[in-house]
Amino acid sequence: MTATSTDPGTGTGAARAAFDPRPYTAAGHTLRSWLTTTDHKRVAILYLIAITGFFALGAVGAVLVRLELATPRPDLLSAETYNRAFTMHGIVMVWFFLIPSIPNVFGNFLIPLMIGARDLAFPRLNLLSWYIYVLAGLFTIVTLVKGGVDTGWTFYTPLSTQFANGHVLLAAAGVFTAGFSSILTGLNFIVTIHTMRAPGMTWFRLPIFVWSHYATSILLVLATPVLAMALILIVAERGFGVGIFDPRLGGDPLLFQHLFWFYSHPAVYIMVLPAMGVVTELISTFAGRAVFGYRFVAYASLAIAALGFLVWGHHMFVSGQSMYASVVFSFLSFLVAVPSAVKVYNWAATLYRAEIRFTAPLLYGLSFIGLFVFGGLTGLILASLALDVHAHDTTFVVAHFHYIMVGGAVTAYLGAMHFWWPKITGRLYPDALAKLSVLLLYVGFNLTFFPQYILGWLGMPRRYHEYPAEFQVWHLLSTAGAGLLAFAYLLPLVYLPWSLRWGQRAGPNPWGATGLEWRVPSPPPTHNFDRIPTVTWEAYTPEATAETKDTPP
Amino acid sequence: MTGRTGAGPGTTASPGQLGLWLFLSTEVMMFGALLLAITLARLGRSGAAPFDKGLGAANTAILLTSSLLVAVAVERSGPCSGPGRARLPLVGAAALGVAFLAVKAVEYRADFAKGLVPGPDLFVNLYYVATALHAVHLTIGVALLAGLALVRPQPSTVEAAGLYWHFVDLVWVFLYPALYLVPG
Numbered sequence A: 001m002t003a004t005s006t007d008p009g010t011g012t013g014a015a016r017a018a019f020d021p022r023p024y025t026a027a028g029h030t031l032r033s034w035l036t037t038t039d040h041k042r043v044a045i046l047y048l049i050a051i052t053g054f055f056a057l058g059a060v061g062a063v064l065v066r067l068e069l070a071t072p073r074p075d076l077l078s079a080e081t082y083n084r085a086f087t088m089h090g091i092v093m094v095w096f097f098l099i100p101s102i103p104n105v106f107g108n109f110l111i112p113l114m115i116g117a118r119d120l121a122f123p124r125l126n127l128l129s130w131y132i133y134v135l136a137g138l139f140t141i142v143t144l145v146k147g148g149v150d151t152g153w154t155f156y157t158p159l160s161t162q163f164a165n166g167h168v169l170l171a172a173a174g175v176f177t178a179g180f181s182s183i184l185t186g187l188n189f190i191v192t193i194h195t196m197r198a199p200g201m202t203w204f205r206l207p208i209f210v211w212s213h214y215a216t217s218i219l220l221v222l223a224t225p226v227l228a229m230a231l232i233l234i235v236a237e238r239g240f241g242v243g244i245f246d247p248r249l250g251g252d253p254l255l256f257q258h259l260f261w262f263y264s265h266p267a268v269y270i271m272v273l274p275a276m277g278v279v280t281e282l283i284s285t286f287a288g289r290a291v292f293g294y295r296f297v298a299y300a301s302l303a304i305a306a307l308g309f310l311v312w313g314h315h316m317f318v319s320g321q322s323m324y325a326s327v328v329f330s331f332l333s334f335l336v337a338v339p340s341a342v343k344v345y346n347w348a349a350t351l352y353r354a355e356i357r358f359t360a361p362l363l364y365g366l367s368f369i370g371l372f373v374f375g376g377l378t379g380l381i382l383a384s385l386a387l388d389v390h391a392h393d394t395t396f397v398v399a400h401f402h403y404i405m406v407g408g409a410v411t412a413y414l415g416a417m418h419f420w421w422p423k424i425t426g427r428l429y430p431d432a433l434a435k436l437s438v439l440l441l442y443v444g445f446n447l448t449f450f451p452q453y454i455l456g457w458l459g460m461p462r463r464y465h466e467y468p469a470e471f472q473v474w475h476l477l478s479t480a481g482a483g484l485l486a487f488a489y490l491l492p493l494v495y496l497p498w499s500l501r502w503g504q505r506a507g508p509n510p511w512g513a514t515g516l517e518w519r520v521p522s523p524p525p526t527h528n529f530d531r532i533p534t535v536t537w538e539a540y541t542p543e544a545t546a547e548t549k550d551t552p553p
Numbered sequence B: 001m002t003g004r005t006g007a008g009p010g011t012t013a014s015p016g017q018l019g020l021w022l023f024l025s026t027e028v029m030m031f032g033a034l035l036l037a038i039t040l041a042r043l044g045r046s047g048a049a050p051f052d053k054g055l056g057a058a059n060t061a062i063l064l065t066s067s068l069l070v071a072v073a074v075e076r077s078g079p080c081s082g083p084g085r086a087r088l089p090l091v092g093a094a095a096l097g098v099a100f101l102a103v104k105a106v107e108y109r110a111d112f113a114k115g116l117v118p119g120p121d122l123f124v125n126l127y128y129v130a131t132a133l134h135a136v137h138l139t140i141g142v143a144l145l146a147g148l149a150l151v152r153p154q155p156s157t158v159e160a161a162g163l164y165w166h167f168v169d170l171v172w173v174f175l176y177p178a179l180y181l182v183p184g
């Protein structure tokens, strides 16, 4: 019997008779068919397109910032415009690219395929969350371009409620609305993973990618509402004059920081946990082995999610919060390193003495590990009470979180793109070009952000658009690196679309991977599985793959 | 066709129920953040809470009674009950919701008359934010229950709306002591 045998109780005759073997991409070619689709794969494509657009807009802000900082004098942008540029960069990249990136594109596309389901639990809700995301995003962009917001992505009070010029209220409303999209996605994923797994797909047979998304979804559902409350309170103060954060109105400015970071620290894990899930799949596939210490890696996701709720105070060491609170937050922040290191060591152990195939996706995965480890280690410096006082609000912090969020999350996003592209589109891309873009990314990224560690340590504050002349050499290196990095991000935008037409056709499983998604044709049919598979093997079992590899799709 | 196989090992809750509970957990976190802020503001001020305990207690009684009626409606919408038997308790609960809002309006007026307006006292400011946000949730609940009384709803729909109503009630059960009772 093949691995995809059907449980007689589940693959109903009616469903099989209605099964359409054509790929999901052929289900309709009109714009209308895409904008009204509830197929999780098509919604994923909608997200992919929208997210790529927002990434480009966020990048514009970054380019302006880096160009301005190439010289010590403020010559390109005024102080006001500079503030608006980095605020736009931060808001767009965090809420409209990073948070939805891997979950909404790859989670959406892959979770039902990986667990042996035909769609998410709530397909229409899934489409709704895309509409909310896009409308909130466009609204926010218009706000940022027309009125401008100069508070930084953190909306700190009393700056945001008293002094900021621009449409703080509207921008906050846009981010607030986008939060509903996050919550609906998280809710959809949790319910799907609980109720839609194929027969025999037990929790410990799930790919680590699914575990990571489960942990991420918990954060989306439980942390996002706290941000919502923080934004509601800003609206209450700025819109209705009810003092919450402004001391002159009886408010407490620190309260905002507590609420904001209660969300925004877990938000970092919303960005990084899916990335870790992606990297685990890459490593296991190209090492040709099951993940070393599967259960530890799975539980580490949940541990990171849980600890993530308890460390927000490490952003507030110099805010005047209680010293004893700071000590506790510092200690708990160090603890997060433990499950993170568990993952890194398990990846290393999976690779140890394996017959590694150095494909482009794996190189993205290895780049992730290098950059993530470096970002994580500098995070320990910032989690130390005394050292943070020195580095706080400098570009050292900027470098640290870019290593995690760009070096980590964006690199993994591109790794996922290169790994599942043949599944999503049915085409292969030119491997050499992909490898070139990884190389450019790794060099360009380090050149951009490593100098910022040095600058920060020397005392360069973040969010300043002029600086002493002796800092210029580091700033120039950083700007040059940003150019390289931009090229590394643009290259896939050329050869991936090129491959849609001219790329070699990919079979169902070009990488010899083990997940259920590789047991259906590429691109998958609209309803994913002709027969719902019955899973009888453990996760990452290659024998089962060998059985189905012979069977043509 | 959603392709649901129902074979998720060891899972009993329906997707709809699970989704609703997750939605409510989102709401819990949102109001939780607000309650935390209220608690902090309470710790930072001296003197008893200035709000009218009597009206607050009356509103607590009103909401608890409405929750009882909602529970009765859920019971009566089951398959063993005749059609339309859930209508009366639904209407009653929605009416009690309106009564709550009316009492709240009277209370706001009295507060304003006493000079308890948004001003230099964070605790008072948060009182307005919390009660207003709760009133918004309650208004949605009233609309839901009234809407269900007009149609002949599925038992699961009544249960879902009921769950939401109980949640809004529960938020008040936490807000009432935090805002009115805790001594300074």
Ligand SMILES: [Cu+2]
Pocket (backbone or CB within 6 Å): A264, A265, A268, A311, A312, A314, A315
């Ligand atoms: Cu943090």
